[in-house]
Structure formats: structure tokens, C-alpha cells
Amino acid sequence: MLKLIPRDISWLSFNERVLQEASDHSVPLRERVKFLGIFSNNRDEFFRVRVASLKRMLEIETKMKMHSEKNPQKILDEVQRLNTEQQLSFEKVWTEVLAELNRKNIFLKNDKQLNAEQKKFILDFFDNEISANIVPLMVENIKKFPNLRDKSIFLGIAMSKTTDKSDRKYAIIEVPVTAVGGRFIVLPSKEGSHDIMLLEDAIKFNLPDIFSFLGYDEFEAHIFKFTRDAELDIDNSDTTTIIQKLEKGLKNRKKGKPIRLSYDENMDAGFLEYLLNRLGLSKKDNLMPGGSIHNFRHFMDFPSEVFTDKAKRKQPFIHPLLLGERVGDVLQRRDVLLNFPYHSFTPVIDMIREAAFDPDVISIKIACYRLASQSKIINALVNAVRNGKDVTVMMELKARFDEEANLQWQQTLTDVGAKVLTGIQDMKVHAKICVIKKRVKGKTTHYGFVSTGNVNEKTAKLYGDHCLLTANRFIMADINRIFNFLQKPSTGFHFLEKCKTLIPxxxxxxxxxxxxxxxxxxxxxxxxxxxxxxxxxxxxxxxxxxxxxxxxxxxxxxxxxxxxxxxxxxxxxxxxxxxxxxxxxxxxxxxxxxxxxxxxxxxxxxxxxxxxxxxxxxxxxxxxxxxxxxxxxxxxxxxxxxxxxxxxxxxxxxxxxxxxxxxxxxxxxxxxxxxxxxxxxxxx
Structure with a gap:
């Protein structure tokens, strides 16, 4: 029998390659910081999806058809071993990167390292920007433990009184990273230096004020985060629409079972024990004690202004064949291959925009999987509908972790009158295709694209992909066949069987x-x-x-x-x-x-x-x-x-x-x- 490397072990090896980039001294410092964030974000998703799936397999004691793993417990044990090794490597790399930041006069200041000017700045910043978003939870008084969000970070706070050490209370504060606009606060600094404070440390500095009404004067506060099972359970047993099922599944995901806890190793022992009990975790689960900083994914957004080196990525350039001419006109003469991120994504947007305003264009059909948060593609499609075009959009609502965003795009398009296809039961639509139908002087032509990557102007600056812009009639005919199937999936695969050029x-x-x-x-x-x-x-x-x-x-x-x-x-x-x-x-x-x-x-x-x-x-x-x-x-x-x-x-x-x-x-x-x-x- 063919021997394979287990999928999850291979994935951890991939993430180790990401960590190698963070450890590489030839990589610019700002990029090394970013790779630490990417490594952390990757690992979080790995636990939310893959480790959660392995645990499910173990619990139901069956073999899932979509996975080749035969011994989930053995793989989980190996995952735990490798994860522990990688965490040690991560901490070593972070120590090196932090030292290099210091050599560049970039310093992370905690709540005990501020000078007088910085103290005043943080007090004002807290009052103006943070305090309104702080809601302490006195957890001992709550019968039902709150449904904490798994992508957030929290401060676990142990409070006591100087006059009575036995009077000890616990509280939790969610660090409001999104509400405040980021995790990093750039402090007033002396010339030539850049001091930065993490949002959680600013909250720590203000704990006496937050809890002043309780009479406690001693505080221990340590960061923690946990990871939930992110598998999206969609109940196909009832007659509700896919949108209703997805909305229900998203709500249930937020209540997914905790599968990993990361925390400051200096956390109060009593609070840690309390946390494990309330989360339903044991010391046999994936517990990750570490330093004072967790959720390094935010370091992908480390303040760029503090770096003095001016090295920048080379900017994407417009494909020479598309300069000064309408994209649709060029494609009537020849195919064009866009190679992202070297070529600009702008011609893809331009092609949809041109079609939206072209009186000869009859229809646009496009499949979308992951879109930019401020999608210019969606804006162009909305304008196309308003200009009387027949617009059909395959919006894959089950794109993992983009479900909520795609639900919103679906509503936006539906509201203006576009025809939105929302996927197929038990199957995702991952194809990246577009066909535009045009009729000039009684002659119908088609043009569009087939791509390896998402229709996303943001990731097109970061992801290496290829997009074939073409008016090839055989390719366009097959794209139409795929859309016919997507519109009538219950009729079977005969539309796909008729594809002559594309392989579906x-x-x-x-x-x-x-x-x-x-x-x-x-x-x-x-x-x-x-x-x-x-x-x-x-x-x-x-x-x-x-x-x-x-x-x-x-x-x-x-x-x-x-x-x-x-x-x-x-x-x-x-x-x-x-x-x-x-x-x-x-x-x-x-x-x-x-x-x-x-x-x-x-x-x-x-x-x-x-x-x-x-x-x-x-x-x-x-x-x-x-x-x-x-x-x-x-x-x-x-x-x-x-x-x-x-x-x-x-x-x-x-x-x-x-x-x-x-x-x-x-x-x-x-x-x-x-x-x-x-x-x-x-x-x-």
C-alpha cells in the first residue's frame, strides 16, 4: 500500500517554513515581524479546523470519507509534539526579533515602563478611545460562563486588597482591538526612538481606575486566548434556505467547543484553574503556556511608520498589451495572461466596469469566492445592474471564514436586482470564472476570464496567481455550461459533461x-x-x-x-x-x-x-x-x-x-x- 505523509503533519511542516522566514536575518525586519503574525494566524486556523476535525473523528470513532487519516489519536499526539517544538522555536525567534527591534530603537513598553509624558498620554488615550469599549466581567458572579469569542484576546485579572489578602476576586476583560482600531499604540518618544504600547498593557495601566468602585488596590492581569472548533455545521434535514441554514451555522460556530487555551505562563494559578473548569478543558488538552504576548496575528499590522528603512515591494504594473485600450477590445484580437502580483489587477476591474457601461453588453456572469472588504468588483457589478445588464453572480456562501462577508455581498447584489446563486448542497463552488456577453450589429461575442486566484484586488497584490483574459469561444461556451449547471444543479451533471475545453x-x-x-x-x-x-x-x-x-x-x-x-x-x-x-x-x-x-x-x-x-x-x-x-x-x-x-x-x-x-x-x-x-x- 502507498505510504503517505499525514496531511496535518505536512501542514505543520509548511508553517515551519513560514517561521523560517521570520528567523532569516536577510529578511527585512518589518517582514520578519509580519511572518511571525502569519505563522500565528496559520496555526490558529489549523487548530480551529484540522485539530477540531481530528477530535471529532476521535469522538465519533469513525473514518470520515474526506480524510485519509486512520489513527486520529496518533496524529493528534504528533501534532501536540510538533506544536510544542514550534512554540519553543517561535519564542526564540520572537526574542531575536524583539532584540533587533530594540537595536533599531523600536521598543515595546509595558504598563510599568512609561515615563511621565507617556503616562499622561495613555491616561488620555484610555479615556478618549478605550474606556467606552471596556466591559469587565466579574466571572465569579456569573452563573453561566459567557460565550467568549475565540478570535479575541482577554485579560484574566486577579484582584486583592493590601489590607486583606484573602479577599480575592476574578474578572475578565476582552481587549477591544477592532473597536479601538488596532492593538498598537504609538507613544510620544524621544527623537530617534519609537515607543509602542500594546492595547492590553494600556488597559493594565488603567485597572485601578476601572475597578476603583470595588475598593481593590492590587491587580495581577495576564493575557489569554482560546480556540474554538470552527467547523460550520449546516443542517440539511429541513426545508429552510441555504442562507437561513448558514446564518444558523454561523451562530452555532460562535459557541463551538474550546479545543486549545493559550495563556501567560505567569497567570495566577487560581484563575487558570477556574478558567479550565469553566471552559471544560483539562490539562490533557492543548494548553499552551507562553510569554506575556499572545495572538501574534495582529503583528501582521505592526505600525509600519516606526521603521526607518524605506524598502518597499515593487509595485504591480499594467500589462503592456492593455495600456491605453479597452480590455474587451484587446481580447477580441488576442488572449492576455495576467501574472499577479507582478501585473496589476486593475484590468480585471476595468473589464467589469467597461461592461457595466457598454450599451452593447447584454449580460455578465461571474463566480466569486473571497472578495476584498471594499470590493471594486462588487461596485462594478452593482453599476452593471443599474445600467440594465443581466448580472448573475455565483457567491459561494460557504467560503470558510468569509461566510459572513459573502452573506452581506449577497444581500447587496440581491437588493439591486442581480441574480445571485448561493451554492450547491454539500459542495463548494471554487472555480474563478467570468463570461461577458456582447451583441454588436447582430453578432454575439463572449469574453471573460479563467483564474487560479480569487477576484480580490487586495490579495492580488500579495498572492502569486495567473488569470487568463480571453474571448476564446470554446472556453466561453464551457463557462456558460458551468453556469447552466450552477443555475440548475438538481438536473445532474450533463451540463458539465458537455464541456469540450475546460475540465471541470x-x-x-x-x-x-x-x-x-x-x-x-x-x-x-x-x-x-x-x-x-x-x-x-x-x-x-x-x-x-x-x-x-x-x-x-x-x-x-x-x-x-x-x-x-x-x-x-x-x-x-x-x-x-x-x-x-x-x-x-x-x-x-x-x-x-x-x-x-x-x-x-x-x-x-x-x-x-x-x-x-x-x-x-x-x-x-x-x-x-x-x-x-x-x-x-x-x-x-x-x-x-x-x-x-x-x-x-x-x-x-x-x-x-x-x-x-x-x-x-x-x-x-x-x-x-x-x-x-x-x-x-x-x-x-
Whole structure:
């Protein structure tokens, strides 16, 4: 039987690569701070989703079809061990980063380190900005423990009196990060120095004032946070709408079972014991004692103004073919490939805006998964409806942690008269597709896009993705077929079966991938050149990994670029040629899915919204698109080859997943910089 690396262990290895970036002294200090925040945020979501799922599996003592884990307790034990190791590494890196901040004259001040001017500043700041958002909970007086939010941080406060140490009370204060506008308070500082105070320390400084009416004069306050099971339970047994079911599920998520507690190791022992009892946790659960700071995800928003270095990301640029001309007009002549974040996302917005005001445009259909908080795409679609266009939006309401935002967008679009599709029971719509219908002088044309990434102008500045803008009539016809299925999913998959160019999920993509791999296997066995290059976020599907293993044994050259989960054992003495498998973690998040098959020299190149995971292959609506233009095929292959040469930010994905950097005696190659240079100098 094929041996795989457990998915969750592989994911922890990925997050360790993120932590490596925070520990790398060659990374700018502001970015190191940010990577600590990313690591923390990743880990929180891992516990909310994956650890919670493993615990559910353990509780119901059954094997879930969507997971390959056979011994959840064994995996949970290994997760706990690795998590403890990573926490120690995290604390070491944070100590190093904090020391480096101090060397740059950037200081985090606690409530006992303020000078006279800063004390006055914090007293005023508390009165004006914080106090109205403070609601202390005297927890001993509450019969039912409050439903504390799992993304928040809290101060656990033990109060006593100098005159009577036995008179001891406990209280909880939620630190109002969102309400105040952030966790960091930039203090008045001497010239050349930057002093910063965390919001919780400002609250600590004001505890005597907060509790003055109770007569206590001694306070111990320590930070804590906990993580809830974030699985969204949707009851499909009744006849309510998907929106009503989702709203109910979101309410229930807020009451999810606590599965992890992180706290200041100096917390009052009595308060900690009380907290464990009220949360229903035991010392066998995931308890994470640590330093005085928790919820490091906020450090992704560390004040940028305190850094003196002026190093900035290179700015995205407009694709040369789209300068000074309407996007829709360009696409009538040729396809354009946008490579984010190097190319600007603006032409995607422009394409929808142009269509909204074009009198010849009849309809717009678009699938949305995750949108920017102030989405220009939604604004353009709203204007399109107001201009009389027939607008259909597939708004995936079950996009994890974006459910509430997507519910609001659904309402916005519905209110103006757009037709909003809200998904399919037991399945997510993850395809990133758009088709615009236009009629000029009796002739109907279509244009639009297929993308590997979300229709999101914010993440397009940070995520590496590809978006094919095209008027190819075969691709557009297939996008229409996918929308026909989305509008009438109960009629079956016959709309998807009719796709001639796009390869849709679920189901069809596995069949096609097996054919493509088998063709390379046959070529290799006949002594012909055979090669497969794959780039994706995650590779966990056991059947496809088994097929790749078969190909490697047959002599197919295999090169893999996988950012996150990687369950394949890439080292095997039976492989005719060693598999090259790397993960690139750098300034931008590598999010694209690109697949290249040698095909006896006539290379087949695809971009896709799907990773090689069971959920993408079998349980989601995805779109995989062949790239037909020889120029664009070569562009994608060139970009992949640049990444395969990376010897600066690439780590080897071996059987041990120990994240060794690719070693090379050749000139240093940092692929994200090289790709930018390649694209900015490219001539069309």
C-alpha cells in the first residue's frame, strides 16, 4: 500500500517554513515581524479546523470519507509534539526579533515602563478611545460562563486588597482591538526612538481606575486566548434556505467547543484553574503556556511608520498589451495572461466596469469566492445592474471564514436586482470564472476570464496567481455550461459533461489527469522523453499521488512546486529519476496552480483553481483551463523554470519534510525577483 505523509503533519511542516522566514536575518525586519503574525494566524486556523476535525473523528470513532487519516489519536499526539517544538522555536525567534527591534530603537513598553509624558498620554488615550469599549466581567458572579469569542484576546485579572489578602476576586476583560482600531499604540518618544504600547498593557495601566468602585488596590492581569472548533455545521434535514441554514451555522460556530487555551505562563494559578473548569478543558488538552504576548496575528499590522528603512515591494504594473485600450477590445484580437502580483489587477476591474457601461453588453456572469472588504468588483457589478445588464453572480456562501462577508455581498447584489446563486448542497463552488456577453450589429461575442486566484484586488497584490483574459469561444461556451449547471444543479451533471475545453470538477478532472499521466508513462516506457511539471498549493490526493509514483517508476521526469500540504514521499529507490520537489516561501504567497505535460514535445499546459486534494477533485466545482496560445504556454513554462531554479527561498520536500534549503554553488536565484524582471522586460 502507498505510504503517505499525514496531511496535518505536512501542514505543520509548511508553517515551519513560514517561521523560517521570520528567523532569516536577510529578511527585512518589518517582514520578519509580519511572518511571525502569519505563522500565528496559520496555526490558529489549523487548530480551529484540522485539530477540531481530528477530535471529532476521535469522538465519533469513525473514518470520515474526506480524510485519509486512520489513527486520529496518533496524529493528534504528533501534532501536540510538533506544536510544542514550534512554540519553543517561535519564542526564540520572537526574542531575536524583539532584540533587533530594540537595536533599531523600536521598543515595546509595558504598563510599568512609561515615563511621565507617556503616562499622561495613555491616561488620555484610555479615556478618549478605550474606556467606552471596556466591559469587565466579574466571572465569579456569573452563573453561566459567557460565550467568549475565540478570535479575541482577554485579560484574566486577579484582584486583592493590601489590607486583606484573602479577599480575592476574578474578572475578565476582552481587549477591544477592532473597536479601538488596532492593538498598537504609538507613544510620544524621544527623537530617534519609537515607543509602542500594546492595547492590553494600556488597559493594565488603567485597572485601578476601572475597578476603583470595588475598593481593590492590587491587580495581577495576564493575557489569554482560546480556540474554538470552527467547523460550520449546516443542517440539511429541513426545508429552510441555504442562507437561513448558514446564518444558523454561523451562530452555532460562535459557541463551538474550546479545543486549545493559550495563556501567560505567569497567570495566577487560581484563575487558570477556574478558567479550565469553566471552559471544560483539562490539562490533557492543548494548553499552551507562553510569554506575556499572545495572538501574534495582529503583528501582521505592526505600525509600519516606526521603521526607518524605506524598502518597499515593487509595485504591480499594467500589462503592456492593455495600456491605453479597452480590455474587451484587446481580447477580441488576442488572449492576455495576467501574472499577479507582478501585473496589476486593475484590468480585471476595468473589464467589469467597461461592461457595466457598454450599451452593447447584454449580460455578465461571474463566480466569486473571497472578495476584498471594499470590493471594486462588487461596485462594478452593482453599476452593471443599474445600467440594465443581466448580472448573475455565483457567491459561494460557504467560503470558510468569509461566510459572513459573502452573506452581506449577497444581500447587496440581491437588493439591486442581480441574480445571485448561493451554492450547491454539500459542495463548494471554487472555480474563478467570468463570461461577458456582447451583441454588436447582430453578432454575439463572449469574453471573460479563467483564474487560479480569487477576484480580490487586495490579495492580488500579495498572492502569486495567473488569470487568463480571453474571448476564446470554446472556453466561453464551457463557462456558460458551468453556469447552466450552477443555475440548475438538481438536473445532474450533463451540463458539465458537455464541456469540450475546460475540465471541470468534480469527477471529470481525475479522469483527465489520469489520461495525461498515463500518456507520459507510455512515452517513457517506449524510450521517449516524458516529463510532468506541477505547481499547486497542496498535494494530498492519494490516488493521484499513486499515479505520479507509478509515473516516476516508469521513468517520467517529475518536477513539483508545492507551497503547502505535501503528502507524497518524493524519495524512492524505485524511481528511475529522482523527483525534484520544492516549496517556495517568500515575500508573496505562491497560490497558482499550473500543470505541464510534455506530450511528446507538444506540451499541454493548464491553469486551474484546483489543488490535488480530495475536496477539490471530488467535492468542489472547479475549472481547469488549457492554455492554447504558444506564447502564453511558453510564458508559463518560463515562469515555472525560474521557480525550479530558485536556490534562495526554495526548500526541498523530502520524505522527512525537514525543510532544508536548496543548496547550489551556482549564482543565487530568488525566483520572485527574477519573475518580476522577466515580466517587466518582456516584449510582446
Amino acid at each position: 470538477s468534480p469527477g471529470f478532472i481525475r479522469t483527465e489527469l489520469n489520461k495525461l499521466i498515463d500518456y507520459e508513462i507510455t512515452a517513457a516506457k517506449k524510450g521517449h522523453d516524458a516529463e510532468i511539471i506541477l505547481k499547486m498549493n497542496s498535494m494530498a490526493d492519494a490516488k493521484l499521488i499513486e499515479k505520479l509514483t507509478e509515473a516516476a517508476k516508469a521513468g517520467v521526469v517529475i518536477k513539483l512546486i508545492v507551497r503547502g500540504i505535501f503528502c507524497m514521499q518524493s524519495e524512492n529507490k524505485k524511481f528511475k529519476y529522482p523527483i525534484k520537489a520544492i516549496s517556495i516561501i517568500d515575500e508573496y504567497l505562491e497560490h497558482a496552480r499550473v500543470w505541464v505535460f510534455h506530450n511528446r514535445g507538444n506540451q499541454k499546459v493548464y491553469i486551474s483553481s484546483a489543488d490535488w486534494m480530495i475536496r477539490n477533485i471530488e467535492h468542489r466545482i472547479e475549472a481547469t483551463c488549457p492554455v492554447k496560445s504558444p506564447q502564453l504556454k511558453q510564458e508559463l513554462i518560463d515562469i515555472l523554470n525560474i521557480q525550479l531554479k530558485d536556490n534562495t527561498k526554495a526548500r526541498i520536500l523530502n520524505n522527512e519534510l525537514n525543510n532544508e534549503y536548496v543548496a547550489s554553488n551556482e549564482e543565487a536565484v530568488r525566483s520572485q525577483e527574477e519573475i518580476y524582471n522577466y515580466l517587466v522586460n518582456k516584449r510582446y
